[in-house]
Amino acid sequence: MASGTERRFSWRGRPTTARDGETILEALAHDGLPSVVRSPRYHRPRGPLCGVGQCTGCLVRVNGRPNVRACRQVVASGDVVENGNAWPSPRFDLLGVLDTAFPSGIDTLHGFRRPAFLTGLYQRVVRRLSGYSGPPSPEAARALASAPDVRTATTVIVGAGPAGRAAARALVDAGERPLVVDRGLRVPEVPGAELLARSTATFLPPPSADGGWAFSLVGFTEPARGFAIRARRVIVATGGYDAALWFGGADRPGVVTADGALALTPAPGAGPLRRAVVFGGGDRAATTIDRLHESVVAVVAPGEIRPEVVRRASDLGVPLYPRTLLRSVTGRRRVRSVRLESRGGGAPFHVECDSVVLAHRRLPHPQLFFQAGARMRWRGGAGAYFPELTDAGATSVPGLFAAGTVAGVVGDDVATSGERAAKAALGAPFDGPAPRWIPADGPAELEGYYRELLGGPRPGRWVACPCEDVLVAEIEEAHRAGYRGVEVVKRYTGVGTGLCQGRYCLPETLLTLARLEGRTPPEVGYITQRPPVHPTPLAALAALREEFAGEPAP
Amino acid sequence: MTFARGDYRVVVVGAGIVGLFTAYHLARAGAGPILVVDRGFLSNGGSGRNGGGVRQQWETRSTIRLAREAVADYRRFSSEFGYNIWFRQGGYLFLADTPTELARLQRVHAIVRAEGLPSEILDADGVAARLDGLAPGAVVGGSYLRSDGTLYPFPAVWGVYEAVRRLGVEVALGVDCRAIVVRDGRVAGVATSDGTVATPTVVNAAGGWSGEVSRAAGLEVPNVASRHEILATEPSKPFLDPMVVRASDGLYFSQTMRGEIVGGVTVPHPPGTARGVPSSPRFLTGMAGALVGLLPRLGALGVLRAWTGFYDDTPDGLPIVGADPRLAGFVHANGFGGHGFMLAPAATRRVAAAVLGEAVDLDPAEFSPGRFLGPAAPTTVERLQLG
Structure with a gap:
């Protein structure tokens, strides 16, 4: 073990150690890929999917607080960490029998109605099984209470990635001291700017008309300190995340997004992913291969594989499978192989592996634009919504700007995009290149992929929404029953209503419904996540009550 | 024209639970x-935006009777x-934080008891x-009725949508009712975004x-849409x-069957508040403060989502x-x-009866549209409005 102070904590009653600054997930990953939680309905083994605090693959209970993401919580000495919903343990969970006992799914919409005299019993049992964890303890809530952080800033930049940092630098050069808010656990300082790290800007209401501090940004600093920032201008540079993919067993431990693979792999070739199949043929796949290095066993892509990925794969001597369907994975507690098929009707074949890394599609985090009431536009080239922007980088909301991934530009390095947004915010001319937008029309790349994939055999359990264990078949059933549009299907099936707030299911649902309904994705509906952007502790919001008590209603 | 016919016996505007149940009762009665x-x-x-509460603790005997009937309907619904619909009768617990509030709950309790429902008055320990x-x-006390849920x-x-469709009712979604066609002082049709249909009844x-x-x-009505938020x-x-x-x-x-805490708190919104406006920081923080003040342990739970809806107030x-x-036919x-x-399930039986010209067993002073006409119109009353 490397040098540095050790932190002792308990995991399921057993003494465990973490290096200073490590998260619970990183500490547990010393012994291999952690599988700390079971799925809510079928009690399937689950592992971390995203590693960036969005999915439900590493939920634990810490010091009596439920629904803590192990990847977001830095270990403190004496922490008591427990699993929530498995008995006797996440590894051997007796309720795992539900997965095999209901091969075609548990139908809570139509089932559990008969005989009538048993409905009370059904309700008690189903209710007892709900949720990932027991209720919060009073002590946990007390420990989270803290005075709110209330401040003002001329310009707030949300996101300290390359684009946000470039915007901050440009503002600093112009003599401003911007406030940069970032969710990350390890965010480097931005010289000349003020940094609010480990902080999630979660709600950005439309600007008020009374001028002055037009924007109120509400959020929290971990673990639960509420903040309210009044600002004149906001630059949103929230970046993006790697999307999920539908296939049989896509929720198995070992299936991770590229975000997750990078979070779990501290150095090239290290970490719990030892034999990884990388899915994707572009930039993100290249980045992933650089980190996983000799742990990569194959590269599979839905379409063509770009030269930089081909070069890396041949350096490592691993096979390439372009234009290939990922149909399913085998393995129960851990991925053991992938079943692949060349597109256009090739024979199925297997590649042995212990993990599948999804690096095929990067999606933006546009929620703050939706919340602020900015006009949005579907860009089919990315299969996502982006704010409508002027060439200078301004949204339809005065004072609100976009930089980086969320701006929807291509062929433009994100730093340029950050600088452009800063100049727009300052009202200063920008002499860099004009933006090139991601094409607005044209089918999303994956539509054809899914048409072919979902038209074929479906081995294993196809979970569409891992947070709530909603199956792909349930979405198709909603369509067959006559329900149309993503909003209605969401209410009918529960897809998109879990803790990830739809990030890992609604993009795929939208593509599938577009195919089933014979409409374009924007006709099928918006993918709006309702506020807040991330689950926000009631303690943090409660502390801000006085701050907004006199606020006029919208 | 997307409609199957040019004329209907009844056109219902609104495919929410009230409109659908109205169509259900009418179709079962063979209305045409x-x-x-x-x-x-x-x-x-x-x-699609409410908190799912069904209670029988009301301040008037007629609403208690309607609510009782609705509870029986919902028990049979599945x-x-x-x-x-996972109708779970876990009770309704009204809280009083002052003796004045408790006295008010006691008055309601007396009416509810008089209707034969076993509501209870609780002291602080009972709560x-x-x-x-x-x-x-x-709290200083509260009232509780176990069969609410x-x-x-x-x-x-x-369920009701599919039932009415099985009964032959046509449901047109995404169709805006733009005007009511009136001829010779009575309803003659409805003009929609998809064309006009003839009907004697709306x-x-x-x-x-x-x-x-x-x-x-063309009817003056006292209805006011008020915006409410929920999380x-x-x-x-x-x-x-x-x-x-x-x-x-x-x-x-x-707490829902899935384990989420779902609820709201009143935040004043001026009349005419724009539709489509998202949640407000005032609500999010005010609701959080109210919840944590009452049940401190909730502070360690995260808010997952918040949304808004409109009450139709009188x-x-x-x-x-x-x-x-x-206006005949309206x-x-x-x-x-x-x-x-x-x-809905109980009140719409009376709506269907009114459409079919049958007797309606509701006190006109409490329910009729006519009560707001003339000098005896009821003044603004504050009631146990919520939950």
């Missing part, structure tokens, strides 16, 4: 061709409609026994939009059985049910003030 139009998608309005983790000194609104909408079941629909028929937390294992309501600030919340806090005396099924879901 029925069309339901709605400008949005199914469950887009209040029927076997009758094929969808499980604490039903509310695990209650903050000390937060909560349900899942969505499957109720799907039922206005448009929820938060019903004032606009009545006005489109849901992350789920956790069950620890809260009843729906909890505090009348003094309009706080209400319950000055006296009671619905408007029945034929409008000013029937009201609105003004439910955020309680449409809990009263």
Whole structure:
């Protein structure tokens, strides 16, 4: 073990150690890929999917607080960490029998109605099984209470990635001291700017008309300190995340997004992913291969594989499978192989592996634009919504700007995009290149992929929404029953209503419904996540009550 | 023209739970061709945005009777409609934080008892026994009725929607009712965004939009759409059985079958507040403060999402049910003030009766559209409006 102070904590009653600054997930990953939680309905083994605090693959209970993401919580000495919903343990969970006992799914919409005299019993049992964890303890809530952080800033930049940092630098050069808010656990300082790290800007209401501090940004600093920032201008540079993919067993431990693979792999070739199949043929796949290095066993892509990925794969001597369907994975507690098929009707074949890394599609985090009431536009080239922007980088909301991934530009390095947004915010001319937008029309790349994939055999359990264990078949059933549009299907099936707030299911649902309904994705509906952007502790919001008590209603 | 016919016996405006149940009762009575139009998608309005509470503790005997009937309907719903609405009778717990509030609950309790329902008055300890983790000194007492409960609104909408379609009712979604065609002083048709259909009868079941629909028929009505916000937390294992309501600030919340805490609190919104406006920081922080003040342990739960909806309010806090005396063929099924879901199955039987010209067993002073006409119109009354 490397040098540095050790932190002792308990995991399921057993003494465990973490290096200073490590998260619970990183500490547990010393012994291999952690599988700390079971799925809510079928009690399937689950592992971390995203590693960036969005999915439900590493939920634990810490010091009596439920629904803590192990990847977001830095270990403190004496922490008591427990699993929530498995008995006797996440590894051997007796309720795992539900997965095999209901091969075609548990139908809570139509089932559990008969005989009538048993409905009370059904309700008690189903209710007892709900949720990932027991209720919060009073002590946990007390420990989270803290005075709110209330401040003002001329310009707030949300996101300290390359684009946000470039915007901050440009503002600093112009003599401003911007406030940069970032969710990350390890965010480097931005010289000349003020940094609010480990902080999630979660709600950005439309600007008020009374001028002055037009924007109120509400959020929290971990673990639960509420903040309210009044600002004149906001630059949103929230970046993006790697999307999920539908296939049989896509929720198995070992299936991770590229975000997750990078979070779990501290150095090239290290970490719990030892034999990884990388899915994707572009930039993100290249980045992933650089980190996983000799742990990569194959590269599979839905379409063509770009030269930089081909070069890396041949350096490592691993096979390439372009234009290939990922149909399913085998393995129960851990991925053991992938079943692949060349597109256009090739024979199925297997590649042995212990993990599948999804690096095929990067999606933006546009929620703050939706919340602020900015006009949005579907860009089919990315299969996502982006704010409508002027060439200078301004949204339809005065004072609100976009930089980086969320701006929807291509062929433009994100730093340029950050600088452009800063100049727009300052009202200063920008002499860099004009933006090139991601094409607005044209089918999303994956539509054809899914048409072919979902038209074929479906081995294993196809979970569409891992947070709530909603199956792909349930979405198709909603369509067959006559329900149309993503909003209605969401209410009918529960897809998109879990803790990830739809990030890992609604993009795929939208593509599938577009195919089933014979409409374009924007006709099928918006993918709006309702506020807040991330689950926000009631303690943090409660502390801000006085701050907004006199606020006029919208 | 997307409609199957050019003329209908009845056109219902609004495919929420009130409009759908109205169509259901009418179709079962063999009323003839029925069309339901709605400008949005199914469950887009209040029927898809409420907290799912169903209670019988009301301040008037007639509303208690309607609510009792509705509870019986919802108990039967899952076997009758094929969808499980998970109607769970975990009780309604009204909280009093002052002796004055407790006295008010006692008055309601007396009326509820007089109707034969076994409601209870609780002291502070009695409330604490039903509310695990209650903050000390937060309440002086409360009232409780065990047979009140909560349900899942969505499957109720799907169940009635599919039932009316099986009965031959046509439901046109995404169709906006633009005007009511009036000829010779009576309803003759409805002009929609998809064309005009002929009908002698229009039922206005448009929820938060019903004032606009009545006005489109040239009728002055007192309905006011008021904006309300609601939130849901992350789920956790069950620890809260009843729906909890505090009348003094309009706080209400319950724990759903999935384990989320779902509820709201009254935040004043000026009339005419724009539709489509998202949640407000005032609500999010005010609701969080109210919840944590009452049950401190909730501080460690995260808010997962928040949304808004519209109540269809009337000055006296009671619905408007029945034929409008000013315009033959125009029937009201609105003004439910955020309680449409809990009263719908029972109240719409009376709407159907009014359409069919049958006797309606409701006190006209409390429910009729005519009560707002003339000098005896009821003044504004504050009622146990929430939950």
